[in-house]
Amino acid sequence: MLSYILRRVAIAIPTLLLLIIISFLLMHAAPGGPFTSERPLPPAVLANIEAKYGLNNPIYVQIVNYIGGIITEFDFGPSFKYKDRSVNDIIAHGFPVTLTYGFLSFAVAVIVGGALGIAAALKQNSWLDYFAVGVSIGAQVLPNFVMAPILVLVFTLWLGWLPGGGWNDGQWNHLILPVIALSTSYMASVARLTRSSMLEVLHTNFIRTAMAKGLPYKVIIFKHALKPALLPVMSYLGPAFVSMITGSVIIDMYFSTGGIGQFYVNSALNRDYAVMMGITILIGGLTILFNLIVDILYAWVDPKIRY
Amino acid sequence: MMVDVQKMEQLADNLAAQEEVVGRSLFADARRRFFKNKAAVVSLILLCGVFLFSTLGHMIAVWSNEEIDWGILGQIAELGAPNLENGHYFGADELGRDLFARVIQGTQISLMVGIVGALIAVVVGTLYGAIAGYSGGKVDNVMMRIVDILQSIPYMFVLILLLVVFGRSIFMLFVGIGLISWLDMSRIARGQTLTLKNKEFVEAAIATGVKPITIILRHIVPNLLGVVVVYSTLLVPQMILTESFISFLGLGVQEPNTSWGALIAEGAGTMQYGTLWQLAFPMFFFIITLFSFFFIGDGLRDALDPKDR
Numbered sequence: 155m156l157s158y159i160l161r162r163v164a165i166a167i168p169t170l171l172l173l174i175i176i177s178f179l180l181m182h183a184a185p186g187g188p189f190t191s192e193r194p195l196p197p198a199v200l201a202n203i204e205a206k207y208g209l210n211n212p213i214y215v216q217i218v219n220y221i222g223g224i225i226t227e228f229d230f231g232p233s234f235k236y237k238d239r240s241v242n243d244i245i246a247h248g249f250p251v252t253l254t255y256g257f258l259s260f261a262v263a264v265i266v267g268g269a270l271g272i273a274a275a276l277k278q279n280s281w282l283d284y285f286a287v288g289v290s291i292g293a294q295v296l297p298n299f300v301m302a303p304i305l306v307l308v309f310t311l312w313l314g315w316l317p318g319g320g321w322n323d324g325q326w327n328h329l330i331l332p333v334i335a336l337s338t339s340y341m342a343s344v345a346r347l348t349r350s351s352m353l354e355v356l357h358t359n360f361i362r363t364a365m366a367k368g369l370p371y372k373v374i375i376f377k378h379a380l381k382p383a384l385l386p387v388m389s390y391l392g393p394a395f396v397s398m399i400t401g402s403v404i405i406d407m408y409f410s411t412g413g414i415g416q417f418y419v420n421s422a423l424n425r426d427y428a429v430m431m432g433i434t435i436l437i438g439g440l441t442i443l444f445n446l447i448v449d450i451l452y453a454w455v456d457p458k459i460r461y
Numbered sequence: 462m463m464v465d466v467q468k469m470e471q472l473a474d475n476l477a478a479q480e481e482v483v484g485r486s487l488f489a490d491a492r493r494r495f496f497k498n499k500a501a502v503v504s505l506i507l508l509c510g511v512f513l514f515s516t517l518g519h520m521i522a523v524w525s526n527e528e529i530d531w532g533i534l535g536q537i538a539e540l541g542a543p544n545l546e547n548g549h550y551f552g553a554d555e556l557g558r559d560l561f562a563r564v565i566q567g568t569q570i571s572l573m574v575g576i577v578g579a580l581i582a583v584v585v586g587t588l589y590g591a592i593a594g595y596s597g598g599k600v601d602n603v604m605m606r607i608v609d610i611l612q613s614i615p616y617m618f619v620l621i622l623l624l625v626v627f628g629r630s631i632f633m634l635f636v637g638i639g640l641i642s643w644l645d646m647s648r649i650a651r652g653q654t655l656t657l658k659n660k661e662f663v664e665a666a667i668a669t670g671v672k673p674i675t676i677i678l679r680h681i682v683p684n685l686l687g688v689v690v691v692y693s694t695l696l697v698p699q700m701i702l703t704e705s706f707i708s709f710l711g712l713g714v715q716e717p718n719t720s721w722g723a724l725i726a727e728g729a730g731t732m733q734y735g736t737l738w739q740l741a742f743p744m745f746f747f748i749i750t751l752f753s754f755f756f757i758g759d760g761l762r763d764a765l766d767p768k769d770r
Contacts, residue, residue, distance in 0.1 A: 169610045176619065180626050295751035297702055299709040299722065303729035303740055311733060400617040400706075407710060408729070418618070419710050422625045430625065434618040441615050 155453070162449055166442045171221070173438040178217050181427040207232065230432035233421075241432035244417050249436075251321055252402050252413035259333045260398060263340035268387065270341075271348025275383075276375065278353065286345055293342030298401045301335040302408045319409045332405045340394050347390055352383040385456055392445045399437055494764040501760025504753035511750050515568040523548025524559030526566045527717050533557055543738050552738035555731050563719055564742050570720040571701050572750070574634060578700030579693045581639035586646025587689055591681050593647065594654030595673065605651065608644050616641040617703070621712055629715050634707070638700055646692060653688050654681055687765040694758035698751045705747065721747040 195203070204210045208219060223229040230241035274286035296304075309331060310318035322328045355361060356379060364374045406415030414433055421429035485493075496502055524530065530549070533540040534557035541553035543560075551560035593604040620637040627633050657663065658681065666676050705722030707713035714720050721743050728740030 165606065165609065166613075169613055172610060173614050173619075176614075177622060180619075180622050183626060291755075294755055295698075295748050297706070299706060299725065299729075300744060300747065303725065303732065306729075307732055307737075307740070396613075396615055400615060403617070404706065404709060418621070419712065422621050422712055425625060427626075430618075430622055434615070434622060437615050437618055442613050445613050 158453055159450055162446055166446050169442055170435075170439055174221055174224075174435055175217060177431045177434050178220060179213075181431055182213060224435070230435070231428050233426055233429050241429050244429055245414065245432065245436060248406075248412060248414035248417050251411050252399075252406065252415065255329055255332045255336065255405070255411065255413075256398060256402050258329065259337040259340075260395065262333055263337040263344055263394065263398075264387075264391070266337075267341035267344030268348050268384070271345040271387075272352055272375075272380075272383070274345070274349045275352035275356065283349075286349060290342035290346040290349075293339045297339055298335050299404045299408070301338050302331070302404065305331050305335055306408075319411070321411045321413075328409075328411075332409050332411060335408075336398060336401050336405050340398060343390065343394065344387060347387050348383065351386045352379065355379045355383045358382075381455070385452070388448065388452055388455070392448045395444045395448075396441050399441065491764040495760050498760040498763060500756045504756035504760070507749055508753040508757065511568065511746060511753070512572070514746075515565055515572060518565040518568075519562065522550075522559065522562045522565065524562050526558065526562035526719075528559065529557040530559065531557065541736060541738075551742045552736070554727060554739055555734075555736065560739060560742060563724060564746060567719045567721050567724045567743060568746055568750075570631070570714055570718060571704060571722070571747075574631070574638065574704040574720070575697040575701040577635055578638040578642050578703070579696040581635070582642035582646045582696050582700075583689055583693050585639070586643035587650045587682060587685055588677075589643065590647035590650025590652075591654045591677050591685065594651035595658050595677050595681060597655075597658075601651070605648075608647055611641070612644050617706065620703075621707065621710075624707070624712055629712060631714055631718065634704060634713060638703055642696065642700060646689070646696070649688055649692055650685055653685050657681055657684050691758060691762045691765055694754055694761055698754040701747075701751065701754075 201210070208216060211219070220231065223231060228242070230245065232240045233244065270286045270289070274283040277283055306318040309316045316327055316331055318331070320328055361374060361379055364378050369378075402413060403415030403418055405411065406413035407419050410416065414437075417429060418433045421427075421433075530547075530553055533547075533549075533553055541549065541557070543550060543552040549559050549561065551564055554560055554563060589604065589608075593601045596604075620641070623637045623640075624633055663676060663680055666680055671679075701721070704713060704720060705725065708720045708722030709726045711723070711726065714723060724743035725740065725747065728736075728738075728743060732740050
């Protein structure tokens with residue numbers, strides 16, 4: 155087990171380094187430096203500014219310094235556009251917002267989706283099953299950028315029940331629409347996965363044995379069937395997390411929640427490479443960490459897996 | 462028991478006349494199963510409709526996608542609604558441009574991105590996976606670790622970074638989508654290759670001294686086709702989703718070009734003025750097409766997958 159964890163960590167670290175190097179090189183391949191503007195700066199001033207940000211060093215020195223800054227001080231460097239705030243400030247400002255509704259959406263997707271899938275499998279071919287299957291097929295083609303306008307149209311413009319944007323320190327009514335918009339398609343995927351794996355488990359021999367022994371239905375479902383049925387769902391959590399974080403960019407933009415995605419898109423439009431790079435690396439690091447945790451959990455839960 | 466001699470003779474004649482029983486090929490079998498699947502057939506028809514719309518739609522369009530209808534500009538909410546008389550079949554957008562022509566153009570670009578992206582994935586992914594699977598051992602290990610590493614990178618962010626750095630163009634979009642789309646395909650192709658490479662016909666090819674690369678191209682890849690076809694019909698909607706995602710943020714295709722994502726974003730931005738048609742038409746085509754691809758993919762999988770007969 156320990157060697158498996160070590161091996162997984164050994165893959166995770168080069169992945170992160172590769173991501174940092176790729177984004178760093180991309181940033182440097184960009185035409186025009188960060189201080190190119192319509193009114194060119196005098197060469198002496200430009201040289202001074204570049205020296206201040208360390209841009210006059212060779213590129214490998216810059217990369218090593220950047221990585222060193224992240225590791226030792228968790229410092230993603232200054233924003234080249236906004237003199238008064240660093241990338242860290244921006245992350246500190248936007249990240250809690252994204253995390254709040256991201257976590258809620260994740261929980262909704264897993265809990266509601268899982269419950270729906272299990273219920274559908276237990277009552278196969280009932281109206282509940284058809285409902286679950288219908289919802290999961292429908293939600294496949296309703297990604298967050300389709301859901302968000304529809305939700306705002308119905309609940310804000312027509313019914314006027316919920317605010318169509320803003321954050322307001324995470325007040326509950328500002329959370330509902332973003333969470334629904336973000337979680338729907340993942341909820342559907344979780345429901346579909348849970349349903350099919352639960353059905354598969356229910357037809358295995360050990361469940362039949364448990365039935366034949368006359369165990370109570372609840373014990374069979376919760377003690378014997380649930381754990382193996384949830385394994386495939388667990389392996390979906392990693393990819394779901396990635397695409398949810400990606401989806402949060404849409405949510406941030408559309409609902410103006412002030413989350414990290416909004417800064418990301420704005421910096422993309424302003425060519426503020428330092429902010430883009432900082433956010434990309436932060437999210438990449440999170441993704442890798444999350445995948446690592448899921449993999450280790452999976453290996454721990456599933457006795458069939460070989461280390 | 463009486464034997465009906467006449468009937469027996471007739472039967473014998475019939476048998477003699479019928480030289481050979483007409484066999485059903487694997488493909489014919491699959492086609493029969495596919496056309497039994499109602500959802501898949503309906504989806505195929507709908508998809509053909511969308512294709513026709515995108516290729517022939519401009520013939521019935523009165524306005525081009527760049528013309529501005531000055532007569533209704535500024536009064537889109539009152540005058541820009543879908544109307545058969547003035548030629549704005551789908552209405553007009555807030556700049557007075559004809560939405561019918563814009564939706565045609567968006568459909569063309571979105572479908573093109575989807576199909577080209579899937580094509581890149583099919584070619585690169587299949588070859589990569591087949592080579593990795595066939596080689597086995599260390600080569601396989603290294604090649605698949607590379608896929609692992611690439612897969613755990615949040616590609617949407619890298620894709621946006623790529624688009625910002627190298628300029629937003631359809632070409633860059635293709636490059637960016639092509640870079641990430643083949644990863645899943647290579648895994649699937651590899652898995653399939655692993656089961657294929659121990660088959661007798663591959664052994665025979667090795668025994669007769671065929672070069673590995675020829676074995677991969679001539680013996681392995683054709684046998685992967687079933688899986689590849691099924692998976693690529695599921696890849697097309699994924700590519701369309703990716704492109705729409707980026708265009709929705711305003712980072713994808715640039716004006717005057719447009720795509721479903723950009724049109725949906727426009728519609729979503731103006732819906733509070735009551736110009737709902739701007740949201741409804743692009744969304745309709747988007748949803749219809751995605752639905753169709755998913756159902757066709759499902760139908761093909763059921764038809765081609767010998768496991769579920």
